[in-house]
Amino acid sequence: MFDKNRVARWCAPALLGLFALTLSTRLQAQVAPDDPEWKELDAPSPPAFSTDKLLPLDMPPYVSVKFGIDPGTLSIGVDGIVRYVVVTRNTSGSVNAMFEGIRCGTGEVKTYARANDKGVWSTVTEPKWRVFTDNLPSKHAWVFARQAACDGRATAASSTADIIKALKK
Incomplete structure (x- = not known):
């Protein structure tokens, strides 16, 4: 039955x-990876950054560190990588920054350099691409990719103006 x-x-x-x-x-x-022939261009030197006009990332409420993108450092390379400086501020007020790149098509992030609280850059000796879902200390790159940097999560946004507009929403 x-x-x-x-x-x-x-x-x-x-x-x-x-x-x-x-x-x-x-x-x-x-x-x-959509193009096995793809090659990353040499990353530029870490740019000067400002903490005055940071655009905040919408992090989960349990994250006490504040993250912001300096819009003046945004670029989209011909290699499709969105490069930027993300500034962190912890609850005690300490400020640090990272110069990073996001490859939207593969869901990866690379840290090229780190700046201390005095703004002095230290380049990463051998920067490596890491998948957003790796067990990282922070998911800020994944949040930035979803919030603004990647259009449909597969390609970089069409312009830095579009990224800034999305971050301001």
Whole structure:
């Protein structure tokens, strides 16, 4: 005999699993390198930055450190990398900064240099691309990519003006 409730109890988890598998496959496709011939251009030197006009990142409420992007440091390279300076301020008022790049098509971030609270840059000896979902001390790059830097999470925003507009929302 046909029991609709029994079929529904069996089908619901199966359909949910199929949906999760489909979503996972689509997300993996979004972060797969789209051009095996792609090559990153040499990163410029860390730019001077200002803490006066920072555009805040919308971090989760449990994150006590404040993150802001200096709009004057934003650039989108012909290699598709969104480069920027992110400034951090902890609860005691200490300020640090990082010069980073985001590769939207692969969901990766690279830190090129770090500045101390006096604004003195220290370049990273061998910067490496890291996936946003790695176990990082902070998810600020992922938040920035979703909030403004990446258009549809697959490509860089079309202009720095679009990124600034999205950050101001």
